[in-house]
Amino acid sequence: MHVPLINLRRLYEDLKPDIDAAIGSVLNSGRFILGDVVAQLEQTLAHYVGTSYALGVASGTDALLLALRVIGVGQGDFVITTTFTFFATPEVIIRLGATPIFVDIEPQTYNMDPEHLDIVIKHLPPSVRSRLKAIIPVHLYGQSADMDEITGIATKYGVPVVEDLAQALGAEYKGKKVGSFGLLGGVSFFPTKNLPAFGDAGMIFTDDSTLYEKIKTYRIHGATKKYYYPDWGYNSRLDAIQAAILSVNFKHLEEWNERRKAIAAKYDAKLQAVVETPAKKHDRTHIYHQYTIRTPERDNLRKFLQEKGIETAIHYPIPCHLQPALSYLGYRGGDLPVSEKVSKEVLSLPIFQYLSEDEVDYVIDTIVGFFR
Numbered sequence: 001m002h003v004p005l006i007n008l009r010r011l012y013e014d015l016k017p018d019i020d021a022a023i024g025s026v027l028n029s030g031r032f033i034l035g036d037v038v039a040q041l042e043q044t045l046a047h048y049v050g051t052s053y054a055l056g057v058a059s060g061t062d063a064l065l066l067a068l069r070v071i072g073v074g075q076g077d078f079v080i081t082t083t084f085t086f087f088a089t090p091e092v093i094i095r096l097g098a099t100p101i102f103v104d105i106e107p108q109t110y111n112m113d114p115e116h117l118d119i120v121i122k123h124l125p126p127s128v129r130s131r132l133k134a135i136i137p138v139h140l141y142g143q144s145a146d147m148d149e150i151t152g153i154a155t156k157y158g159v160p161v162v163e164d165l166a167q168a169l170g171a172e173y174k175g176k177k178v179g180s181f182g183l184l185g186g187v188s189f190f191p192t193k194n195l196p197a198f199g200d201a202g203m204i205f206t207d208d209s210t211l212y213e214k215i216k217t218y219r220i221h222g223a224t225k226k227y228y229y230p231d232w233g234y235n236s237r238l239d240a241i242q243a244a245i246l247s248v249n250f251k252h253l254e255e256w257n258e259r260r261k262a263i264a265a266k267y268d269a270k271l272q273a274v275v276e277t278p279a280k281k282h283d284r285t286h287i288y289h290q291y292t293i294r295t296p297e298r299d300n301l302r303k304f305l306q307e308k309g310i311e312t313a314i315h316y317p318i319p320c321h322l323q324p325a326l327s328y329l330g331y332r333g334g335d336l337p338v339s340e341k342v343s344k345e346v347l348s349l350p351i352f353q354y355l356s357e358d359e360v361d362y363v364i365d366t367i368v369g370f371f372r
């Protein structure tokens, strides 16, 4: 048997008539960038997440980039984030001329450790503290970070929070959806995400009307009216075809997240005797963008699963603070020990809404067989 990490062909085959009709209607409209389909999707998703506004942009990376830009992050500034994230998170900080400062993670959930966040800020020299412009928690693998603690610390130091919810659309913390806690939040609709586009796409969430108006101009080169640019911006719009596909897929998001939870529950029950299964905190939901186990046997297990036809992935093999591109920051091995240890032991298993029961059983039996 071959078990893929994800197979979007299955999604398209299931929803083909609706997706084809949605694409056809955009083609017939002759309007391919922004427009009514995008505006409608923005309204739907703002309502879903619980913010006043949402703005479609070209990718999840751009969502974070524009979010930081409109709050004034620039040359010589500093932004704190977790080291255990996809590289796009620190990359947007660098692209604005600012410097990322990394915080370690909790050993169970792998999300930003609020205690370490507080320590890191406390020890910043005054010249850095005064130029600290944002804190970016990442809701890793589909589970919210500790938002009460993180927003509490952010308020204490007077620094805004920008949420990276690329992996967590629909996840809740104390009954509220992620993306509604920070001053701004950015989501990705990369095809492997829980709400997939069939190409690159992203969205920004906020309650702030001034920032909303600003982003509306910054995604069209900074223009406040046609061919008039008080500031430079970006070409970062959501394509109407992607918005149409997202509108079809969004109708299934809750049901798909439930299916992921059901697969995770089955994995949990059968695998917890042999590996560390994902920790789920009681006051939040986990939508299992990734189902990531932990074992010191990671590399051997991965090789064994590959031989048995099961695809896996490592999210992430090198924490951001040790990436070669960021060596100029001067971090060294041992600086953020939890992330460094976890990166050697985590393994993401196949989990997506169209995984069959037989495939799930095969993954379970093969892993249990490896440890027997």
Ligand SMILES: Cc1ncc(COP(=O)(O)O)c(C=O)c1O
Pocket (backbone or CB within 6 Å): 059, 060, 061, 062, 085, 086, 088, 089, 138, 164, 166, 167, 187, 188, 189, 190, 200, 201, 202
């Ligand atoms: C945590 C995180 N942040 C940011 C991104 C960037 O999103 P995109 O690939 O849509 O640019 C991703 C996903 O790829 C991600 O997983």
